[in-house]
Amino acid sequence: MEYILLIISTILVNNIVFAQTLGICPFLGVSSKISSSVGMGAAVVFVITIATLITFLINQYILVPLHLDAFLQTLVFILVIAALVQMVEIILKKVSPSLYSALGIFLPLITTNCAVLGVALLVIQKEYNLLESVVYGFGTAVGFGFALVIMAGIREQLELASVPKGMKGNPITLVTAGILALAFMGFANLV
Amino acid sequence: MSAKINQWQNFSKGLLKESPTFSLILGMCPTLAVTSSAQNGLGMGLATTFVLTLSNALISMLKSQIPDKVRIPCFIVVIAAFTTIVDLLIQGYVPALAASLGVFIPLIVVNCIVLGRAEAFASKNGVGSSIVDGLGMGLGFTIALTILGMIREALGAGSFFGNKFIDGDGIIVFILAPGAFMVLGFLIALIHYVSGKKH
Numbered sequence: 001m002e003y004i005l006l007i008i009s010t011i012l013v014n015n016i017v018f019a020q021t022l023g024i025c026p027f028l029g030v031s032s033k034i035s036s037s038v039g040m041g042a043a044v045v046f047v048i049t050i051a052t053l054i055t056f057l058i059n060q061y062i063l064v065p066l067h068l069d070a071f072l073q074t075l076v077f078i079l080v081i082a083a084l085v086q087m088v089e090i091i092l093k094k095v096s097p098s099l100y101s102a103l104g105i106f107l108p109l110i111t112t113n114c115a116v117l118g119v120a121l122l123v124i125q126k127e128y129n130l131l132e133s134v135v136y137g138f139g140t141a142v143g144f145g146f147a148l149v150i151m152a153g154i155r156e157q158l159e160l161a162s163v164p165k166g167m168k169g170n171p172i173t174l175v176t177a178g179i180l181a182l183a184f185m186g187f188a189n190l191v
Numbered sequence: 192m193s194a195k196i197n198q199w200q201n202f203s204k205g206l207l208k209e210s211p212t213f214s215l216i217l218g219m220c221p222t223l224a225v226t227s228s229a230q231n232g233l234g235m236g237l238a239t240t241f242v243l244t245l246s247n248a249l250i251s252m253l254k255s256q257i258p259d260k261v262r263i264p265c266f267i268v269v270i271a272a273f274t275t276i277v278d279l280l281i282q283g284y285v286p287a288l289a290a291s292l293g294v295f296i297p298l299i300v301v302n303c304i305v306l307g308r309a310e311a312f313a314s315k316n317g318v319g320s321s322i323v324d325g326l327g328m329g330l331g332f333t334i335a336l337t338i339l340g341m342i343r344e345a346l347g348a349g350s351f352f353g354n355k356f357i358d359g360d361g362i363i364v365f366i367l368a369p370g371a372f373m374v375l376g377f378l379i380a381l382i383h384y385v386s387g388k389k390h
Contacts, residue, residue: 018368018369019368020224020368021220021223021224021368021371021372022220022224022298023220024219024220024222024223025217025219025220025303028216028219070279071275071279072275073275073297074271074274074275074278074297074300075268075271075272075275078267078271078300078301079264079267079268079271082263082264082267111301112301112303112306113301114220114298114301114302117297117298117300117301118220118294118298121294121297121298122294125293125294164380165383165384165387166380166381166383166384166387167376167380167383168383169383170216170376170379171376171377171379171380171383172376172380173376174372174373174375174376174379175372175373175376175377177372177376178369178370178371178372178373178376179369179373181367181368181369181372182364182369185364185367185369
């Protein structure tokens with residue numbers, strides 16, 4: 001029950017994009033078509049869940065016992081994430097070429113998605129245990145994909161609307177995201 | 192003489208013409224997340240400028256040593272090192288700022304502006320111009336963050352750099368995430384509008 005609540009809270013109440021404003025670059029970049037946003041969402045769920053698991057274990061069993069966690073955490077985590085993304089790419093290419101070609105260009109982009117490093121650092125700040133961390137990572141990533149798909153749906157419709165000249169492109173996307181974030185505030189105190 | 196003008200252009204391009212925030216739309220996460228007050232925006236901007244300038248300088252010095260194929264991981268290691276330095280410095284000397292910026296200080300490492308300048312500028316130019324480029328871009332980012340923070344703080348809390356000028360609360364939604372998206376959206380629209388009129 002506790003874990004179900006954690007998932008609901010990470011997807012709706014503390015949505016990574018709309019409440020914590022993390023992962024905005026891919027959110028603005030890849031949310032113009034529903035099909036590509038689903039691909040990006042799936043890739044992010046995959047990477048965040050594994051990255052959270054591995055960085056948690058490295059922090060717990062290597063960095064903390066050696067008292068290195070204060071000044072090597074950022075460096076080690078970002079390298080682990082970069083290596084992991086590369087590894088996932090290679091493994092997927094071998095094991096499931098169809099999934100690989102579907103995710104294709106989105107995989108290398110994930111290294112610079114600050115949501116991945118953000119989640120890895122947040123679970124340690126919040127002092128979660130292993131299972132809680134992985135559930136938190138998974139829920140956050142699903143919330144990210146959810147936000148991406150909603151936004152893509154709106155942006156596909158937005159192309160048909162007549163937008164004032166100065167508002168075209170990024171400004172209207174940001175204002176739309178703001179209104180969506182306002183809607184997501186309605187979920188506050190749900191859990 | 193011409194070299195001096197070039198350095199000035201190199202420095203000033205980050206302020207408005209190629210402002211990382213308003214025209215390139217880079218580094219959005221810290222831009223939206225920490226600008227709930229002008230002070231936070233200024234602090235974040237200066238921390239990023241520090242990392243940007245020093246990593247630009249070091250990468251420019253090492254550019255002939257770094258093999259082309261593994262340059263991105265090398266850049267990330269350099270940037271992560273400076274980010275850790277700035278993180279520890281802020282925690283040590285300005286604990287209040289560290290508390291309000293939280294996880295966003297270590298996240299400077301994935302700020303696209305820093306890696307973007309390393310790849311686009313520092314890996315191709317000399318040390319001097321790379322430092323100038325880092326300072327200019329960092330200052331442009333700082334100014335953008337401070338302006339955004341000032342607007343949001345004035346609307347959301349009714350204060351200016353922490354000094355209250357109205358009684359009671361402001362429109363609280365402007366300090367929260369929705370306000371961040373909307374203020375930035377309208378600010379970029381205003382810049383589009385003004386620069387569109389000039390042409």
